[in-house]
Amino acid sequence: MKVIKIKFEYGCFPVWIYGENDELVENDLPPNLIGDSDIDPKFVRIQEIYDSLYLDDGKKFKYIGFKENEERESFFRELHLAINLLKDKVNDEYIIEDNTDYLKKFIN
Numbered sequence: 001m002k003v004i005k006i007k008f009e010y011g012c013f014p015v016w017i018y019g020e021n022d023e024l025v026e027n028d029l030p031p032n033l034i035g036d037s038d039i040d041p042k043f044v045r046i047q048e049i050y051d052s053l054y055l056d057d058g059k060k061f062k063y064i065g066f067k068e069n070e071e072r073e074s075f076f077r078e079l080h081l082a083i084n085l086l087k088d089k090v091n092d093e094y095i096i097e098d099n100t101d102y103l104k105k106f107i108n
Contacts, residue, residue: 004030004090006083006098008050014043015086017094033089042082049075053107065108072107076100 002025003018017026033039055064066072079100087096 002094004086004094004096006079006086006096006100008047008099008103010051010054010056012047014047014050029086030090030094033086036089039082039085039089042078042085046075046079046082049078075107076104 002020003022005016005018006014007016008014013027013029015027015029016024017028017030019025028034029036029040029043053063053065055062066075083096083098083100090096
């Protein structure tokens with residue numbers, strides 16, 4: 001069965017699709033959801049927030065994190081909503097894995 005992994009890397013869309021043999025198929029939403037007016041903007045926004053946690057001015061690249069705890073909590077609320085929406089939209093076509101617990105340990 002195909003797997004969707006929700007994982008974050010700077011400058012990359014947070015949805016990664018893997019095939020039956022754990023090979024990367026696509027770094028995007030499943031084809032039937034690309035451009036979906038509900039889910040696509042949610043993941044774009046979440047990635048924008050994640051990317052804003054880094055300073056990248058061409059000379060320096062470093063993690064700077066959230067300025068306030070409420071911003072962090074809002075990020076994780078938005079992320080959970082997007083993941084749940086994705087689960088609803090793909091039904092049983094994909095297994096969905098996310099690294100939210102791991103992320104919570106390292107994002108401040």
